[in-house]
Amino acid sequence: MHLASEEPVRGRRRHGAELDGALLDAAWDELMERGYSGLTFDSVARRAGTSRPVVNRRWATKGALVQDAMIRASDRAVLVDPRTGSLRDDTIDLLEQLNVWFAGFAAIMTAQLAAYFDELGTSPAELREMLVGTRRSVIEAVTQRAVDQGEIDGAKLTPRIARLPYDLLRHEAIMNLRPMSSEAIREVVDTIFLPLLR
Template sequence: MGRRRGEALEAAILEAAWDELSERGYANLTVDSVARRAGTSKPVLYRRWPDKQRLVEAAVVRRNVIQLVAPADTGSLRGDLIATLTEMNEKRGPFLAQLSMLLAGYFAETESSFAELREAVLAGRRSGRDEIMGRAIERGEIDPAKLTPRIASLPFELLRSEAMMTLRPVAPEVIEEIVDTIFLPLVR
């Protein structure tokens, strides 16, 4: 196997960082352990990331980008939300619960939050939530005057909260309750 460079090397390092984070948690992850796992040296890592925090952020962003869920387009706001929340629940629920536990030391050390990490993951991209809400406004299903940023994020935040609190996938009836009983009455 030849020497890895560029994107191939970076991908190997970030996968190694994710694997170390998954197995050991932030507090026990070291740059040395990531370098060993990736089959490279610490100086190679430090040329790309100045410290452990930035390395872990890059690994989380990469993992999150790989697992992004495309917003559903069923033709209705209710259908889009239920389909998207269901797919997020299936693909991302375990990831978010795992991430919250693994990054406890990171949040304490950096004095940051999940919201700040989410912004790094989105990095200026339009969120699926924004696409769903935009289509619903165009179809006349939402009163735009009632759609504040907090209300727009509500179904997604409730799904995340439920998954993180229970450490289990969210039941389909809970997703329907979030959409039908809590969210839709607020925006119509």
């Protein structure tokens, strides 16, 4: 691990997607260690073993670099459609898949990104929308399948209710800075989410 005070490590030259990936991983590591305010193009370049002009050629601003680094990190959290045969078990499975990832991002959003939101004039809600990506389609597929199979009343499935278990998971992660317990996940599904749809 290369801290900002260290000299860059010189190795074989990287190009294209490999170099971009190394820079984004370095930016993510810097964000985790130093927060948005402490991250600089110089520190990212040093950590990636390259020079500042290489970073400058790819990103005009620190905000743009951090956005791309967060998207890259977010893209590693791939949701798998559980297809258990019931909305309850599908929803619990999806929440379990998202649980640790939400907790990790919650720590960053609360402790590391205040200056990011201020500088870019954006909000945690806008960041969430940017990072949801393809995971939304898996969540929507699970609930639509339950409607198609007559398991729940589609007329009651408003966008807010469909998001409810995931919003509660995210809220708990932000408040406690740790994953939600399996018991709490089942309580959310059994006592809050499903009763609203039946």
